[in-house]
Amino acid sequence: MQSTIVKDTVQTARRRFFDEGSLPEGLVAAPILRSWQRCATQGLNAEDKPRVEPLSAPELRLLHERNDLLRRITRPEMAALRAEARLTDSVVILTDNSGLVLDMVGNAEFAGRASRVALRPGVQWDEMAIGTNAIGTALVEKRPIGVHGSEHFFDPHRILTCAAAPIFGPRGELSGVLDMSGHASVRHVHALGLVRLAVEQVEHRLFERGFEDCTVLRFHQDAELVGTAQEAVLVFRDDRLVAANRRGLGFLKLDWSALDQTRLSELFEQPDRIGELGQLRTRTGEDFRGRIAAPEERSVRAVAVAPRASAEVEPFFGQATRAALARAIRLVDADVPVLVHGETGSGKEVFARRIHAGSARSAKPLVAINCAALPEGLIESELFGYEEGAFTGARRRGHEGLLRQADGGILFLDEIGDMPLVLQGRLLRALQDRQVVPLGGDKPVSVDFALLCATHRPLADLVSSGTFRSDLYFRIAQYVVELPPLRDHADRSALIDTLWDELGGRRAGVTLAPETLRRLAAHDWPGNFRQLVGTLRALLALAEPGEPLDASALPADIGMGDKPATRKEEVVPPRTANTLSALTREAMSEALAAHNGNVSRAARSLGIDRTTLYRRLLWRGAQS
Numbered sequence: 001m002q003s004t005i006v007k008d009t010v011q012t013a014r015r016r017f018f019d020e021g022s023l024p025e026g027l028v029a030a031p032i033l034r035s036w037q038r039c040a041t042q043g044l045n046a047e048d049k050p051r052v053e054p055l056s057a058p059e060l061r062l063l064h065e066r067n068d069l070l071r072r073i074t075r076p077e078m079a080a081l082r083a084e085a086r087l088t089d090s091v092v093i094l095t096d097n098s099g100l101v102l103d104m105v106g107n108a109e110f111a112g113r114a115s116r117v118a119l120r121p122g123v124q125w126d127e128m129a130i131g132t133n134a135i136g137t138a139l140v141e142k143r144p145i146g147v148h149g150s151e152h153f154f155d156p157h158r159i160l161t162c163a164a165a166p167i168f169g170p171r172g173e174l175s176g177v178l179d180m181s182g183h184a185s186v187r188h189v190h191a192l193g194l195v196r197l198a199v200e201q202v203e204h205r206l207f208e209r210g211f212e213d214c215t216v217l218r219f220h221q222d223a224e225l226v227g228t229a230q231e232a233v234l235v236f237r238d239d240r241l242v243a244a245n246r247r248g249l250g251f252l253k254l255d256w257s258a259l260d261q262t263r264l265s266e267l268f269e270q271p272d273r274i275g276e277l278g279q280l281r282t283r284t285g286e287d288f289r290g291r292i293a294a295p296e297e298r299s300v301r302a303v304a305v306a307p308r309a310s311a312e313v314e315p316f317f318g319q320a321t322r323a324a325l326a327r328a329i330r331l332v333d334a335d336v337p338v339l340v341h342g343e344t345g346s347g348k349e350v351f352a353r354r355i356h357a358g359s360a361r362s363a364k365p366l367v368a369i370n371c372a373a374l375p376e377g378l379i380e381s382e383l384f385g386y387e388e389g390a391f392t393g394a395r396r397r398g399h400e401g402l403l404r405q406a407d408g409g410i411l412f413l414d415e416i417g418d419m420p421l422v423l424q425g426r427l428l429r430a431l432q433d434r435q436v437v438p439l440g441g442d443k444p445v446s447v448d449f450a451l452l453c454a455t456h457r458p459l460a461d462l463v464s465s466g467t468f469r470s471d472l473y474f475r476i477a478q479y480v481v482e483l484p485p486l487r488d489h490a491d492r493s494a495l496i497d498t499l500w501d502e503l504g505g506r507r508a509g510v511t512l513a514p515e516t517l518r519r520l521a522a523h524d525w526p527g528n529f530r531q532l533v534g535t536l537r538a539l540l541a542l543a544e545p546g547e548p549l550d551a552s553a554l555p556a557d558i559g560m561g562d563k564p565a566t567r568k569e570e571v572v573p574p575r576t577a578n579t580l581s582a583l584t585r586e587a588m589s590e591a592l593a594a595h596n597g598n599v600s601r602a603a604r605s606l607g608i609d610r611t612t613l614y615r616r617l618l619w620r621g622a623q624s
């Protein structure tokens, strides 16, 4: 009902703006209206088709190379949001600082729909080409923004609901944009919050390296937030401010123009202790709690106290998995291909990296390729390389291809079940002959790599249904490791305890209350380790040192399965969901009730297909 009213309001605003030429102030958010004005002033016409100029495959590869650091630094957040996106039929997108889409992960079905309106890697989503959209408008407005349905400038984008936040570097430079996009019929009310939090983590991590020779000041009014991603950070080289995060500037009422201009001594009174958490008083008389780390002393302390970066959680392996790892290492050393199978988030990639680290090839590269993430048209040139001038847009000096980059090391083909059939034959030949023929070339080049593959799909079934070649299957699956889903772990409490320590819970002086631990252990974690680690990280951010973390901090859908719902709750489901997945499930249940249980109609009203709705409802049924 509420969304119908919002929709009508936007339609009225559009009519006034586009047909009557008046400003519908108050009917849409001010940043949206500003964006419509900018687009109209630039001569964009809402009834035209947006101008899309996708990059060629080699250009996209170059773009990836140029943005390597950004892609690496955002990886943990992309992985965490990807799990959320898969469960909510949406996608997570990373762009460069001009809005060029670098990566898109999440729900494959929605990715297909998004691709039809050119929301895909290699397309620039800047406002001037694509009109009002979360990515482009966040870049212009330099702040997080949600753009929903008809708030988009161009008509075809009405199917989208998007939330984006710009990523700022330590010197205020725009580095990229993180975005979550889904279908406009399912309102992802938490998407903007999730994206903002993720960007805060990314921006905070940008301060971990590169300032070893500087004095770094970390502070907050709340002492407990010092040392977390919510702290304010100011960096001084020879007493001069050279880098900062937005919170640091905001607390002192400064902006980026203060860089290189302002001195530490102008901002703060002499701190009482260097290195220790103490009182900091600004020259204007405001008090903060914080810590100043001088250059030499900081580099020593950083090793001792810096929280582990999120990508580096020490994996938890049960006894059986440890034994499987030892066997897999021996097999890979003997050049026997190993296939790792497990549900999403069960740790296939983590396991593969451990195999590499323990193998005789550890000093050589592990080249990991996600076969599902590579656009189909790119896989061939990416894997096998191409000769100079092999096709229009090919790089002048050609490209050696990923198979050759793995020479001497290990080739890890992740999501191998998603490799298109046409390329499976070519891959098989390369694996059998240990030779690669680049596109546009005729001379085979010898390669030497060990092969690891992973998939969450039932490959044997794909073989039976004819979508995966049996000869390739037998080639890659000479030894299969099955990673168990979390719900099958015998002692989940011990596992959660260990991960909590790994994530820094004990170091931060926070424990999980017995009821919290019980509920976490009772949950069946469909997103496996990825979901569990993400939830524990969120809980850690909410925790108060010295106080056991109460079960009320848990997301609504965790640990409630074992509690009978009250009659009242069954009749009037309260809007308490505070995760995207819970919200989506709520929306699905509501749609189903509104259509008297007719799945097709409910699915249509949500803008998803029947199978997605069935799948999600079945998944829900399995949970409760």
Ligand SMILES: Nc1ncnc2c1ncn2[C@@H]1O[C@H](COP(=O)(O)OP(=O)(O)OP(=O)(O)O)[C@@H](O)[C@H]1O
Pocket (backbone or CB within 6 Å): 079, 311, 313, 314, 315, 316, 317, 342, 343, 344, 345, 346, 347, 348, 349, 350, 351, 456, 499, 529, 530, 531, 533
């Ligand atoms: N054994 C483990 N112990 C602790 N954390 C783990 C473990 N395995 C995985 N994780 C966490 O889960 C996240 C997902 O792991 P990984 O990418 O290896 O899963 P995956 O099975 O390859 O998932 P997908 O099929 O979706 O690609 C990792 O980033 C890591 O934080």
